[in-house]
Amino acid sequence: MMNDPKTGHADAIGADPSLLIVEDDAPFLKRLARAMETRGFTVETAETVAEGVAKAKGRPPKYAVVDLRLGDGSGLDVIEAIRSKRDDSHMIVLTGYGNIATAVTAVKLGAVDYLAKPADADEVFAALTRKGGEKVEPPENPMSADRVRWEHIQRVYEMCDRNVSETARRLNMHRRTLQRILAKRAPK
Incomplete structure (x- = not known):
C-alpha cells in the first residue's frame, strides 16, 4: 500500500487542505488538531458556535469537524454556515449522544458523516477523506x-x-x- 504516510495523506486530502474543527472540549480539540496537522491538514479551531460561524463565513474550509452540542448552541449552525459559502466542503459531525433525527438533519445540511464520541483521529481522517459511495467498514467493537x-x-x-x-x-x-x-x- 502506501509507504510514505505524508504522501498518502496528501493524495487523500487533495489540493485544499483547509480544516475547521469546532469543539468545546479544549483538550480533545488540541489533540485532534495536532493529529490532523500531522496528517497534512491546515487546521483552524473554534470553541463556540459563534466563533465557528465567523471563521466559516470568513474563510470557508474544504473540510470541517463539528461537535453537535456546544456551550452556545448547536454545531448544525456551523454546518449550515459552511454549506452556504462552499458546496464542495466535506463535513462530519461529532457527538456524545447518537440520535437518528439529528443525524438526518446534519446530513440534510451537508454533513457527509456522523461519528459518536469518543472518535479517534484515524476514524475522523477516514470519514473526512471517504469518497462518495464508498462503504463504511463495520465497527470492530460496536456498542452493546x-x-x-x-x-x-x-x-x-x-x-x-x-x-x-x-x-x-x-x-x-x-x-x-x-x-x-x-x-x-x-x-x-
Whole structure:
C-alpha cells in the first residue's frame, strides 16, 4: 500500500487542505488538531458556535469537524454556515449522544458523516477523506445493547435539563428505576 504516510495523506486530502474543527472540549480539540496537522491538514479551531460561524463565513474550509452540542448552541449552525459559502466542503459531525433525527438533519445540511464520541483521529481522517459511495467498514467493537440503552437514557436526561421526574415521564419509566440506572456506571 502506501509507504510514505505524508504522501498518502496528501493524495487523500487533495489540493485544499483547509480544516475547521469546532469543539468545546479544549483538550480533545488540541489533540485532534495536532493529529490532523500531522496528517497534512491546515487546521483552524473554534470553541463556540459563534466563533465557528465567523471563521466559516470568513474563510470557508474544504473540510470541517463539528461537535453537535456546544456551550452556545448547536454545531448544525456551523454546518449550515459552511454549506452556504462552499458546496464542495466535506463535513462530519461529532457527538456524545447518537440520535437518528439529528443525524438526518446534519446530513440534510451537508454533513457527509456522523461519528459518536469518543472518535479517534484515524476514524475522523477516514470519514473526512471517504469518497462518495464508498462503504463504511463495520465497527470492530460496536456498542452493546445495554450501552445503546444507557446512551439513549442519558441523552433524554440531558434534553430534560437533568430533571429526573421529567425524564422518567418521557421514557415511561418509574422514577426510582431511572435513578438507579443514572447512579450506575455506563455499561461497556
